[in-house]
Amino acid sequence: MRLFTDKMAAEKLEDPISERLHARILEISKIGRTENEGAKRMGYSKEESQAKDKVIEWMQEIGMQIRKDGAGNVFGTYQGEDSSKVFMAGSHIDTVPDGGHFDGAAGVLTALEIVTLWHEAGYTPKYDFEVVIFSDEEGSRFSSGLTGSRAFMGLMTEEELDKYRDPDGQTFDEVIRNIGSDRQQFLTAEGPGKQIAMYAEIHIEQAKQLEQKNLPVGIVSGIAGATRTKITFHGAAGHAGSTPMTERKDALVKASEFISTLPGIPKSISQTAVATVGKMSVSPGGVNVIPGEVELVVDARDINEENQSKLIQAVADHAQDIVHDSGITVETDLTTRVTPIPIDPEVIERMEASFKRHDLLPIHLPSGAGHDAMTVGTKFPVTMLFVRSIQGISHNPEEFTHIEDLTQAVKVLKDFFENL
Ligand SMILES: [Zn+2]
Numbered sequence: 411m412r413l414f415t416d417k418m419a420a421e422k423l424e425d426p427i428s429e430r431l432h433a434r435i436l437e438i439s440k441i442g443r444t445e446n447e448g449a450k451r452m453g454y455s456k457e458e459s460q461a462k463d464k465v466i467e468w469m470q471e472i473g474m475q476i477r478k479d480g481a482g483n484v485f486g487t488y489q490g491e492d493s494s495k496v497f498m499a500g501s502h503i504d505t506v507p508d509g510g511h512f513d514g515a516a517g518v519l520t521a522l523e524i525v526t527l528w529h530e531a532g533y534t535p536k537y538d539f540e541v542v543i544f545s546d547e548e549g550s551r552f553s554s555g556l557t558g559s560r561a562f563m564g565l566m567t568e569e570e571l572d573k574y575r576d577p578d579g580q581t582f583d584e585v586i587r588n589i590g591s592d593r594q595q596f597l598t599a600e601g602p603g604k605q606i607a608m609y610a611e612i613h614i615e616q617a618k619q620l621e622q623k624n625l626p627v628g629i630v631s632g633i634a635g636a637t638r639t640k641i642t643f644h645g646a647a648g649h650a651g652s653t654p655m656t657e658r659k660d661a662l663v664k665a666s667e668f669i670s671t672l673p674g675i676p677k678s679i680s681q682t683a684v685a686t687v688g689k690m691s692v693s694p695g696g697v698n699v700i701p702g703e704v705e706l707v708v709d710a711r712d713i714n715e716e717n718q719s720k721l722i723q724a725v726a727d728h729a730q731d732i733v734h735d736s737g738i739t740v741e742t743d744l745t746t747r748v749t750p751i752p753i754d755p756e757v758i759e760r761m762e763a764s765f766k767r768h769d770l771l772p773i774h775l776p777s778g779a780g781h782d783a784m785t786v787g788t789k790f791p792v793t794m795l796f797v798r799s800i801q802g803i804s805h806n807p808e809e810f811t812h813i814e815d816l817t818q819a820v821k822v823l824k825d826f827f828e829n830l
Contacts, residue, residue: 414439414447414511417810427523427817434519435813438464438503439511448807449505453546453557454482454585461503462543465518469541472529480595481561482545482586488525490538496602497827498540499524499610501782502547502558509548510809512614516797518543520612520816524824535827537607544782551576551585559785561599568597606790608757608830611783612819613794614811618802619775626815627822629761630794631774632713633784634682635750637722639708640743641668641729647694647702659737662692662701668732672708675724680717682776685710685725713750713776722747748780751787753794761793764825770818793826795819 412420418436423429441464442450442457451457462484466476469486477485490497501517521541528535545558552574560566571593574582583593615621620628645661669687676683690706708725712718726742733740758774765772775796777784783792797819800810 411808414807414810421813423813425814425817427527427820428813430526431519431523431816431820432813434468434522435511435515438515438519442505444508444807446508446807448508449511450507450509451503451505452507453504453548453551454589455504455551458504458545459589461515465503465522465543468522468526472526474525474541479562479599480591480597481558481599482589482591483558483562483599484543486522486525486541488528488535488539488541490535492536493538495537495605495607496540497535497537497608497610497830498542498606498786499612499823499827500540500542500544501611501613502544504546504548504550506548506550506805508807509805510803510807512799512809512811513616513804514547516614516811516816517612520820520823521610523820524827527820527824533828536830539827547782552582556780556782556785559782561596562601563785563788564601565785565788566597568593571596602790606786608827609783609786609790609792610823610826611781611792611794612816612823613781613796614804614809615775615796615799616779616802616804617799620773620796620798621800621802623773625771625773626798626812626818627765627770628773628775628796629758629765630753630777630796631758632682632753633751633777633781633787633794634684634711634713634779635715635718635748636746636780637710637718637744637748638746639710639722639725640745641706641708642741642743643668643704643733643738644740645702645738646700648700650698650700653700658700660700661704661738664733664736664738664740665690665704665706668729669706671732672725672728675728676710676721679721679724680712680714682714683710683712683717683721684778685721711750711778713752715750715752718747718750748784749788751784751792754791757791757793760830761795761822761826764822764829767825768818768822770822795823
């Protein structure tokens with residue numbers, strides 16, 4: 411198996427954009443690089459700060475103005491013709507504990523590349539253009555996520571911060587002090603201040619659709635909102651030897667029926683709906699005891715809010731149908747619901763035009779995972795591009811994206827902003 415640096419050494423670099431992206435990705439990859447050449451830059455760690463500082467250096471080389479907010483989010487501003495509104499592009503630079511070198515970093519460095527090209531060409535964008543690095547997107551530190559962008563959008567609460575403990579037992583207040591901020595400054599992180607005319611994020615696909623279609627870049631058609639439904643099957647525990655088969659109320663048998671038939675539900679709602687059971691607990695949990703109770707969690711998502719509602723209902727109805735007349739009862743509890751973020755059809759059309767100008771097929775892809783664009787998209791127009799991921803592998807040192815594919819994304823997004 412080839413490691414990251416070997417793969418990078420073998421990359422074709424036929425474009426000056428690719429050369430610079432290649433060099434910068436390599437440079438950032440040295441910060442928090444693990445023994446197996448993965449990345450470890452947890453949110454609010456020394457490594458995340460060092461990576462931000464490196465990007466700040468590059469921003470300053472092309473005259474960008476730097477500021478940081480109380481959540482540690484970094485903004486590099488490039489002066490546009492009009493400062494009443496702002497264009498923004500970026501992503502995050504933190505990683506999961508044994509992650510790869512493209513998830514997040516690719517979005518920050520491609521956004522910076524656009525400005526670098528403008529700087530070289532003496533081009534002035536319509537509005538001020540800000541490259542943003544959002545803090546702690548992965549949320550590996552506190553089992554959260556999108557921490558920096560949510561603070562930026564005023565979506566974090568005291569209650570949530572109170573619950574945070576990192577793996578070393580540190581509280582949020584202790585951790586945030588490490589980056590020279592505090593809870594108050596975090597909760598009142600500056601916010602956009604002015605209208606964001608467009609936020610754009612380039613991100614690796616983390617799936618195989620582009621690879622299967624042999625395309626370098628795709629247009630994200632919407633960002634799915636995750637929902638979590640806790641489903642509890644109540645049966646009756648009993649002796650596994652002495653209870654006849656006809657007299658059992660085995661909660662796990664019903665739960666299994668539910669799980670094995672769940673995959674049929676999303677496709678009855680939409681092509682972009684998905685549902686997964688990834689967590690289940692069986693009690694009492696003895697080898698010789700009939701399961702009396704099973705609790706599982708269904709993660710269900712769609713990029714369309716109406717379909718998301720239908721999906722939640724269909725999952726709950728399905729659980730009731732399964733236990734019908736069996737003597738087993740079921741309870742469903744919707745514990746989490748994140749609103750999906752649609753992408754404006756007009757924005758998608760403009761992006762399609764940019765694709766066509768670069769002889770690229772404008773394929774649409776739904777985003778099943780959450781990204782910082784999702785948070786910004788709660789108030790402002792957003793667009794996202796996905797870039798082909800080798801074998802769809804992500805959150806893993808094996809994660810890889812060809813630099814030439816990132817270059818294509820840079821060209822398309824630059825064109826998009828120039829024509830907005
Ligand atoms: Zn990411």
